[in-house]
Amino acid sequence: MRKPIVAGNWKMNGTLESIRELVAGLKAGIGEVNVAEVVVCAPAIYIAEASALTGGTAIALGSQDLSNAASGAYTGEISGSMLNDFNCQYAIVGHSERRHGRGESDQLVAEKFKAAQDSGLTPILCIGELLEEREEGVTEQVCARQMDAVINAYGVAALQNSVIAYEPVWAIGTGKTASPEQAQEVHAFVRSHIAKQDQLVADGVRIQYGGSMNAANAAELLAQPDIDGGLIGGASLKSEDFLTICRAAG
Numbered sequence: 001m002r003k004p005i006v007a008g009n010w011k012m013n014g015t016l017e018s019i020r021e022l023v024a025g026l027k028a029g030i031g032e033v034n035v036a037e038v039v040v041c042a043p044a045i046y047i048a049e050a051s052a053l054t055g056g057t058a059i060a061l062g063s064q065d066l067s068n069a070a071s072g073a074y075t076g077e078i079s080g081s082m083l084n085d086f087n088c089q090y091a092i093v094g095h096s097e098r099r100h101g102r103g104e105s106d107q108l109v110a111e112k113f114k115a116a117q118d119s120g121l122t123p124i125l126c127i128g129e130l131l132e133e134r135e136e137g138v139t140e141q142v143c144a145r146q147m148d149a150v151i152n153a154y155g156v157a158a159l160q161n162s163v164i165a166y167e168p169v170w171a172i173g174t175g176k177t178a179s180p181e182q183a184q185e186v187h188a189f190v191r192s193h194i195a196k197q198d199q200l201v202a203d204g205v206r207i208q209y210g211g212s213m214n215a216a217n218a219a220e221l222l223a224q225p226d227i228d229g230g231l232i233g234g235a236s237l238k239s240e241d242f243l244t245i246c247r248a249a250g
């Protein structure tokens with residue numbers, strides 16, 4: 001069976017002091033999380049500190065982005081191997097705040113996905129539709145297109161060592177969560193889309209839900225058969241809330 005995975009995406013929040021406090025809170029409660037894999041995705045500048053704080057604990061570390069290039073003249077970028085140096089195991093790619101906020105194309109996201117895997121990191125591939133796309137009834141086409149950018153370039157097997165995060169853009173940071181039924185419907189579609197090419201990969205890949213998941217609504221979402229965890233923004237900044245979600249995952 002698929003091991004649930006809950007990841008906190010801290011986004012551009014926190015200070016050195018608040019991060020120390022947050023991780024201390026997580027370390028104090030992580031022992032009660034029996035089944036789920038737990039990840040925190042720190043802002044790049046705090047990765048080194050987060051690495052030191054989480055080292056030797058059950059909390060894995062991730063980045064929120066990475067460069068599609070391996071090294072070279074790319075001012076401001078951070079490579080997969082640099083993240084590896086600080087024991088990162090995961091890298092979020094294609095978050096909507098980068099696709100829509102920073103104009104990242106499906107192709108660039110696919111290249112970042114590959115760059116993560118080339119460095120031994122597990123990419124967390126974010127997909128999801130805008131509100132107007134949902135209203136137009138093209139949610140499935142959008143998610144398929146975003147996945148196909150990776151599948152067509154690197155083959156369906158590339159999804160084996162990855163996590164997919166379905167994050168409907170209209171649910172991110174808005175307090176408007178997809179209902180468990182709405183989320184399950186898209187998660188089932190995502191899995192079936194992969195299954196068309198490889199049933200084993202589809203059965204094994206973990207699909208997180210993200211978008212206003214919190215301590216109160218997590219259990220219902222995580223109870224859906226194709227929801228294998230969560231990618232949590234706001235609620236990952238409070239250790240108690242985040243731990244409640246992790247416990248709800250298994």
Ligand code: 13P
Binds near residue numbers: 173210211213231
């Ligand atoms: P919120 O949980 O704040 O809605 O953010 C979700 C998200 O974007 C996680 O990557």
